[in-house]
Amino acid sequence: MDHDNGRMPHDTTSSGTLASFEALVLRKPGDAIESRVETLSEVDLPEGDVLVKVAFSDLGYKDGLAITGSGHRQLVSTFPFVPGVDLAGTVEKSSAPAFQPGDQVILTGWGVGERHWGGYAQKARVRSEWLVRLPGxxxxxxxxxxxxxxxSAMLCVNALERYGxxxxxxxxxxxxxxxxxxxxVALLHRLGYRVTASTSRPNDAEYLVGLGADEIVDANHFKTAPDKPLLPERWAGAIDNVGGTTLAHVLASVSYGGAIASLGLxxxxxxxxxxxPFIKRGVAVLGxxxxxxxxxxxxxxxxxxxEVLPDGVPEVAVHEVGLQDLSDRARAILRGETKGRTIVVLWR
Ligand SMILES: NC(=O)c1ccc[n+]([C@@H]2O[C@H](COP(=O)([O-])OP(=O)(O)OC[C@H]3O[C@@H](n4cnc5c(N)ncnc54)[C@H](OP(=O)(O)O)[C@@H]3O)[C@@H](O)[C@H]2O)c1
Incomplete structure (x- = not known):
């Protein structure tokens, strides 16, 4: 199998009797990345000890960067490539003792959708050590x-709680x-925290209040650097998705002994x-x-x-797309036009 030569193995060799399936494939014929839905077969998939029939994937900011080739460095560097950082599905074949056909599994991260083919395909071959079992x-x-x-949101909340x-x-x-x-917002609310939501769409406050926000602040105030190193103490802690001047404002405004979970940019x-903020207020940044x-x-x-959200994330925060819609949705997430979570349905 040669994944770096710009063509699928099945372009030139027969796929035999293996069932075909659909995937969003990135190619780079010139300077720009192109994406389209193609038909592949199992022989096209990269190496791994578990074959997963993918039921759902999702779209995060990083997927937007991968599909469009935007950002300060292109996330994907080998073509053709199947993006999709996350996937969930059922094990179809496994040579790993830890997983058997029929097991339901989740895969997030580990460079999948960036260096290893990802979840925007009806089948994915992956390494067993990347998988976790679907929780009961x-x-x-x-x-x-x-x-x-x-x-990530759960890890941030855990980090703030551990910090006390x-x-x-x-x-x-x-x-x-x-x-x-x-x-x-939903997790903190359910755990009994008072939640302030910062958004560049304050007119959309109803959505955030519905998820559990107690107060809305206009993120546009954070778009230029703070004019003082220490501002009035406003928050016990923060979860920061934005970085840059926003994080500088948050650092200057978190109260004495507080902490910021920083995960986004x-x-x-x-x-x-x-x-x-560190030496006068003892503020901590938790990566x-x-x-x-x-x-x-x-x-x-x-x-x-x-445990925290037994009924899951409210449906108001969920938008479903198919493989065909992903390229448009990727551009929209980078423009900051999407709300909540986009999930990708692989089999309709
Ligand atoms: N560290 C990790 O392991 C990890 C894991 C997952 C995600 N992340 C990072 O976390 C961040 C959020 O990811 P996501 O999937 O939630 O992205 P997302 O759905 O695009 O959400 C980002 C939100 O930030 C605001 N925003 C967008 N563009 C902005 C800009 N230029 N300046 C200020 N605010 C802007 C928008 O909210 P409002 O309209 O409400 O302002 C937008 O909805 C990303 O940087 C992602 O790479 C990190």
Missing amino acids: GMSLRQSMIYGSAGL ISKERSVLVTGASGGVGSIA VGGSTLETTVL VDSEICPTELRSAAWSRLV
């Missing part, structure tokens, strides 16, 4: 409503109407700040990663999602 009480569909976004942030003031969620933000990866975080942590976080 969660459907495959629900697992992709969470996806990397829900896992106070419930006396509210917790700020930035980029609140996005995928991670929407789930973070939709507003920029550069952070210009001072040490004053959160869901891509390569250890399996024990991620399995515990998946199970906790079911």
Whole structure:
């Protein structure tokens, strides 16, 4: 199998009797990345010890970057390529003792959809160590409503709790109407925190209040750097999806002894700040990663999602698409026009 030569193996060789399936394939015939739905067969798939029949995938900000080739560096560098950071489905074949045909599994992160073919295909061949079992009480569909976004939101909440942030003031969620933000608002609300949602769409406040936000702030105030290194203390903690000048504002406004779970960069990866929030207010920044975080942590976080939100994420936050719609939706997520979670239905 040669994945780097710009053509599918089945372009020139027979796929035999293996069943064909559909996938969103990225190709790069010139400078720009092109995406279209193609028919593949199992022989086209990369190596791995488990073959999964994919039921659902999802669309996060990183998928938007991968499909369009945007960002400061192109995420995908080998073509043809099947993107899709997350997938959920049923094991069809396995040479790994830990998984048997019929097992329901989730895969998020590990460079899938970036370096290894991902979830925008009806079948995926992957490495067994990347898989976690679907937690009891969660459907495959629900697992992709969470996806990397829900896992990350849960890890952020866990980090803030471990740090022991106070419930006396509210917790700020930035980029609140996005995928991670929407789930973070719902989780914090259910756990009894007062939640402040920062959004660049304050006219859409009803959506965030419906998810559990107590207060809405206009994110446009954070688009330029703060004029002082320390601003009035407003929040006990924060979950920051945005980075850049937004994170600089949040750092200057979190109250004494508070903490910020930092996981996103939709507003920029550069952070210009001072040490004053750290040395005058003891504020901590807790970095959160869901891509390569250890399996024990991620399995515990998946199970906790079911405990905290037994009914799952409210449907108002869910938008369903098929493979054909993904390229348009990818451009929309990068423009900040999507709300909540987009899930991809592989078999209709
Ligand atoms: N560290 C990790 O392991 C990890 C895992 C998952 C995701 N992430 C990162 O977390 C971030 C959020 O991911 P997501 O999937 O939730 O993305 P998303 O659905 O696109 O949500 C991001 C939200 O941020 C706001 N926003 C968009 N563009 C902005 C801009 N230029 N400046 C300021 N705000 C902007 C918008 O919310 P409003 O309209 O409400 O302002 C948007 O809905 C991304 O940076 C993603 O890469 C990191």
